[in-house]
Amino acid sequence: MKRFALNSATTRRWPLPDLVAGCVDAGVDNVGLWREDLSGFGVEAAAALVRDAGLTVTSLCRGGFFDAPGWFDENRRAIDEAAGVGAPVLVLVSGGLPAGSRDLDAARAHVGEAIGALVPHALAAGVRLAVEPLHPMFCSDRCVVASLGQALDLAEPYPPEAVGVVVDTYHLWWDGQVWAQIARAGRAERIACFQVADWVTPLPAGVLLGRGLPGAGCVELRRFREAVDAAGYTGPIEVEVFAEEVWSRPGRVVLDEAIAGYREHVA
Known part of the structure; x- marks a missing residue:
């Protein structure tokens, strides 16, 4: 449980003070936050x-x-917000194709250039940029980085302390190359964040919300945890779930289920 982290996306409708109090009561030491948590609360207050x-x-x-x-x-x-709230990592979702474009190569090249433009500010702030690959179904509109290998290629020109990658089980479980790419990420000291969520079928109409708590779907979550461990990653393990069915329940109930699923299927 020392590595368990509740990502606030999992309890999206739980106000930040209640989330914090619930984590303390449950013995959870780590939280992953979203910028939306800070916008109405204030970075300093949060x-x-x-x-x-x-x-x-x-x-x-x-x-x-x-x-x-x-x-x-x-x-x-x-x-600046990441630095202000004490987050060592800022997760980057690259965005999709520019309006009217079909040029994936150019879009990915632009992502690499954009990351490079941000590296000096990130280093000065003490924040590590973490490139997150998303499942290919999001490639057109949300993230042109669709595999861990692509994310590592984009990170490679920059120092590991400045740019790493996110290993998210929901987005990567399908990829037959993922185990070799996790090992590659470990050799390069690029694993900046590890997030777990299960893949639940049938997917809902809004596929973005098709995640499940650990144990609810078909992903070999413990195999992922063992792979990142073997690659040298010893950091927190965030449970990050987007699902209306999960959000509709009380935050503390969801947190307890996330802990139970983590213990049984991840740890």
């Missing part, structure tokens, strides 16, 4: 709330969306 409760912020989601106007300034703000 940082104080979490710090005073003795919790550690494991990551902040998210930066990226480099296809959007104003991406440079928006990502600099995201880096």
